Structures are given as structure tokens and as C-alpha cells.
Amino acid sequence: MKKPLTLPILLLMVLMSAVIAQSQDLDAVFNRGLEQFNSKQYEAAIASFRQALALNPNETAAYYNIGLCYNRMERFNEAITAFKEAVRLNPQYEKAYIQLGNNLDDAKRYNEAIAAYMRAVEINPNNASTFRELGIAHERQKNYTAAAEAYEKAVALDANNAEYRYLLGGIYLDLKRDEDAMRSYEKSVALGYSKGFAQYELGLLYSKRDRTDEAIKMFLEAIRLKSDYSSAYKELGDEYNKKEMFPEAIRSFNDAIRIDSGYADAYLGLGNAYYNDDKYSESIQPYKKAVELSPKWITARNYLADAYLYSGQYGLAEEMFRSAIAIDAKNAESVYGYGLACIQLKKFELARQQKIKLEALDMSLASKLAEKITAAEIKP
Template sequence: MEFSQEDYENKSLTKFESMLKTNNVLFFDSNEFENIIHYYLNQGKVALAKKAIKLGLEQHPTSTNLKLFKVEVFVFENELEKAHSLLDSLYVLEPSNEEIYIQKANILSKDDKHEEAISVLHRALELAEDTADLYSLIGMEHLFLDQFEAAKESFMKCLEEDPEDYASLYNIVYCFDFLDQNEAAITYLNNYLDSNPYCEVAWHQLGRQYYEMKDFIKALSAYDFAIISDDTFVGAYLEKGKVLEKLKRYNEAIENYSITLTLDDPTSFALLRIGNCHEKLGQDDLAVQYYYKTVHEDPLLDKGWIAITKFYVRQKNAQKALYYINKAINIDSENVIYWKLYAKINHRLNLLEEAERGYKRAIELGNYELETWLIRSDLLTQLGEPEAASFNLIQAAEFYPEHAEIEFRLAGLYYSLLETEKASYHLKNALRFDAEHVIILEELFPEVYESLLVNSVISR
């Protein structure tokens, strides 16, 4: 028996806690100790559980179950050698106790010995009457080993024994997803639903599979059945909204997203999607209201700040866009997408130094897209910093070797710096990689392009 919340004040627990306060030693039978320990472990009160184990073993020194709780605490505290030793002694006494094998497998799993853990759990299967939990444990061990087919089979056996084991159902679908077996997942879920037609979880997962297959009409139908099965299922309304957006049925999408706001606390995702739908419908005032609500609800959600910034970019209101991206950066200065947007908006406003700073920060944060390197180089060139521009391009060449766009720029920069030997080297490389990109030289370095020295190299 497990203690539920309503059992908290039950007689045994109250008596035990009273004993701890008074230091009077009272007698409990072993089942009472097991329930008390189980309760404390479920509550995360390990210190109290250890006290109960100690007192329990003092009163019932031969109790295997109490010793198994002691093993569980050893494992929790990562004292695996002590756990191993105690289990070995218990195995000698009760070699047919399945719980000994389960704890042994738990230790092996913590030690990253998952194959051995699976082997031990299979031995436990031979002893167990109720095998659902064991198959679940075996499935998890297979997942640790990325053995998704085997994991899927184990979780399917769990579901065969307990059709309402939704954790196993989710794990089965997870395995199908990882293996890119969408059609097989659809077949499995449909078969499951033949026997469990009102399982909202299965309908929801079936809708996800159809969505991945871009069969939006069937996805919509699956989500409708999920909602019929449970009209308070927030996830089904959200997913249905996403499908309706794909079908450009924006008003219906808004309706479904709005239902979620009445069923639970507002989510930034729903508010963002409602804003996006209003924008698609040309309802800009409503759209921006919901974007404001999104960032108010979750200031750390980058998609909210990106949405409101891009909204003002599309409105050609660069100043407001810059205001909001600056607010976003003040909240999270490590977000590379924010810095790219910051750079692009400043570039549009012809604030070249700020734009260059934005691209530089994006690179520092790991944005190594070719476009980022090239635009930053061009900005540094415009700002009269050819040495910095060339250094930036040399760094870029480490990620994009033998790239004509980089080499033509380096050639132009070195000619401008009168470093003709380096310039000639990069120009020859550029022409060898892709001569058609010589237009870069013509557009960015017209004086260099027109010089006789360069023309003689180009014409060879």
C-alpha cells in the first residue's frame, strides 16, 4: 500500500513522527515501516526515510523489504558498492525475489552497464507475475542504448498488459518518431484506437503523425476526436490551431487557441499564435496587442520578441523595431538571433557602426553563416577599417575554404592596402575557384578593378 496525500495523517505516520519528537521507542509491524518509508521517499524526505529504515531493521532485522529500501537509499546516494554488497547477501537468502533483480539492474544502469541491466531484468521477468513494470524498465534501458526497435517492443508489451499506461504509449510513439516510421506509427495508433476509441492521448498522437505527414485534414479529424474524448485537453486545441493555420483557416485557429486561455493559465505560445493569425488576417492592431501580451507573459521567450520586432520591420517602422530588439537584448544578451536582427535593422537605418557591432557579436556567439562574415567585412570596409575587414575574412576562410566571395574581397582589401603580393595570391585563388564572382571586385573595389595591374591578372 502507498500513502496518498489524504493518507498523510494516518495513524502509523502520526505515531512514527510523534515517536521521533519524544524519543520514545514504539513498535511498528514491518508493513507499517514499509508504508512510512515509501511515503517519505515519495516526498523526497530521504533523511526521515533513513531513520525509518534504521528503526525498522532494529525491530525487524530479517525483513528483506526493509533491506531493499536500504539498497534504494544507497543507490540514491550513489553508494553503489554498499548497495551491491547488501544485494548479494539478500540474493543468497532469497534468490527468487524479483525485487532483488530490479534493484541490481538499477545499480547496473546507474553504472552505465545497460546491457547487463537488461539481462538481469529478463531474469526478473521469469519470476514476476506482474511484468508490466519490468518491461517498462527494460524499455528504458534500451533507450539508454539507442536501441529504439527493442525499446518499442518492450513498451508495447507494457501497453498490452495495461492499455491505460499512457507513459508507455508516449514512449512507443517517441520510438516511432526517432526511427522516422510515421506510417507504422499511424497503423499502430489506429489499431490501438480500435480497442480504446476514447483515448484522447492516442488521438492526439495520431494527429501529430498526420501533421508530420502533411495530411492536415486527417490531423484535424484526429484532434477533433481527442477533444470529443476530453474537451479540456489543452494540447489538442493547441495542435488543432496549428493545423488550422496550415490550412489558412485563421479565424478558426484563433478560436481554438483562445479556448486554451480559458482552460488553463495563458501560455505565451497560444498568445503568440493568436497574434500571428491576426497579422495574417490583416488585423494589425490586434496582432500587436497579442505580441505585447506574449512578451509580458514570458519575457524570456525569444519568439515573442522576434515576432514583435519583425512586425515593425514589416511595417517599415525601423525605429520601433530597434526599440524592441534592444529590450530583448537587455533581457538576454547571449541570444544570437537578437543580434542578427539588431545588425540588420541598424544596417537598414544606415547606422553602420552599430550594424557591424551586431554582426561581430553574432559571430562571437557562434553564428558562422557565410553571410554574417561577408556583411561584416563589407561594413568594416565602408567604415575605413580594411585591416579588421581582412582579418575577419581570414577567419571566415577557416570555415569556408576555397570560397571565391571571400578571396575576391581579400584581394581587393590587400590591393587597397598596397600589399600586392598577398592581393595577387588571393586574386588568383578567387579566379580559380569561381571567376564569375569577379563582379564583387568591380562593385566593392572599383578603383582596384580598373587598375592595369589587376586587369592584367584577370585577363590571363
């Protein structure tokens, strides 16, 4: 004959059933929150995770996910509060410290972000991505030495990560360590960096060293990876200009302008391609556009004035050089060009005045202008 269950055993079974039911409710609510998060229903997800916290106030993952929701909505201060709760409940919660740092960084609270990343490093010193985030935070504060140290640690932990090599290259540039930057970018490219930025920066470094063919190769690769990379098209045009490949240069500058119609440097480069190909009249319009986009750009005004001069439009050349001098009276190229325009207009006294001004700015140009004045005055 079976004995009836005693009261204590019955109570224990009831309590166990309640705990199991609550656990099942918590799982259901939590999973619903995850589904809502994945569907970008962030407000609804927050409500679900808060419901999970009502069932279990110590559910650290709920605070973590609430923080992620706020981050996606760019409500960084609320995200910070949630992640702080997560690490309060679990001081060893590495991921929460990293996310706390990310949101402090987004909120421009860089010192606090660095402290959060350092805590994550204490918990796990072998996580390369934490050093990446730490480097970014130092970089935002322009503490390039500390940023370099962080990125170097990231590279040491994950030597085959192309992005880390790219980031390290950028910091080396900031530190004026161009050779180190070049090696870092080369390694990034060799590892398959796929965003185009490392290729672009490497192209610039090759260009500075007159390694024109290698620069062209890198700019073409940057464009292949990022087809709307207007700066890469512009730099490619400059390299083609160096090689006197003017049709290719013109095409590249036009591509840059197609992507960014307000790109003054690309218009200047386009003007240079026509000008260097002795097509002075065709260079005028792009130079004019460069001046229109950047009215105080002395170089653009000088180049436009020069194009006017070489296309026989001496009055316009004089006017443009004078406008450049009005912006910067000490620009020797503007003063020299103005003197040349005056010679063509037979305003020799004005030309001599420019020669006198040049004597205080650039004796070489002053001598050249004096020779041209003399030659023009004795010419029958």
C-alpha cells in the same frame, strides 16, 4: 452461517472485473504508444494508440498523440484529421486546438490555422505561446499589423520571453518601425536571446545609424552564439571596412566564404577590403568570383572593372565595363567607368560618346568625365 451471493451481485462483480481489466489493458497499450513515440517509432505508436481507441473510442488523448506522430512524420493532413477528432470529442481541448493550428499552418492553410488558434485563445486567453503561433500565422500571410498585435499580446503575457521580443522586432521591421524594432531587439538581447538572430538584426540597425562599434559588438556576439553564421561574418567584415581595419575585414570575409563558398556578397566585400587598402591586384580575384556567382550583378562587374583600371589592365577594364552596360545601359557608373577606360586607351572619341550618354543619366559624372577627357587630350 454465510449467505451465498445473489446472482445480481455476482454479475456486478464480473462486470467490474471486466472494466478494471479493460482499463488496465488501455493503460498498458497507451503507455506502450508513448514509449514508441519517445523512441521515434511513429508508425508503431500510431498502431498502439489506435488499439487504445478500439478499447475506448472516446480516448481524446489517443487522437492527440496520433496527431503528434503524423506531425513528426510531416504528414500534416493526417495530423489535422486526428486533431480534429480530438477537439470534436473535447471542444475545450486547448492543446489540441493549438496543434491543429500548427499543422494547418504547416499545410499552408493559414486562415484555418488562425481560426484554430483563435479558438484556443477563447478557451485560454492567458497562454502567451498561443499568441506566438497566431502571430506566425498572420506573418505568413504578410498581415504584419495583425501579427504585431498577436506578438504584443504574447509579450504582455510573458514580458521576460526573449524569443517573443525577437519575433516582435522582426514584425516592426516589416512595418518600417525601425526604432521600435531596435528597442525590441535590445530587450531580447538583454533577456538572454541565445540563437544569435536578434544580435544580428540589432547589428544591422546599428550599422544603418553609423553606430559602427556597437554593430561590431553585436555581430561578434551573433557569431559567438552561432559559429556558422556566414551573414554575421560578412556584415562584421563590412563594419571593419568602414573603420579601415582591413586585415580584420579580410579575415571576417574569408570566414564567411569558408562557411558558404557560394556567398557572392562576401566575395565582393573581400574585394572591397583589398581595394580600399590600395591592393588593387589582390582585389581582382574575389571580384571575379562575385561576378561568376552572380553574373547579372552590375555592382560586382563595375568593381571588377575598376580594379582592372587601377591595376593598369585597361583592356580588361574596358571589356568589363562594356559587359555591365550590356546588362543595364542606363547604369551611370558603368558608362562613366567605360569612359575612363577609353581615356586610358586613348580612345577619346569613344570617351566623348560616353560623356554624351552621361548627360542624360548623371550630369555630375558627365562633367567629371568631360574634365578628364580634356586633361588627357592636352597632356603631352
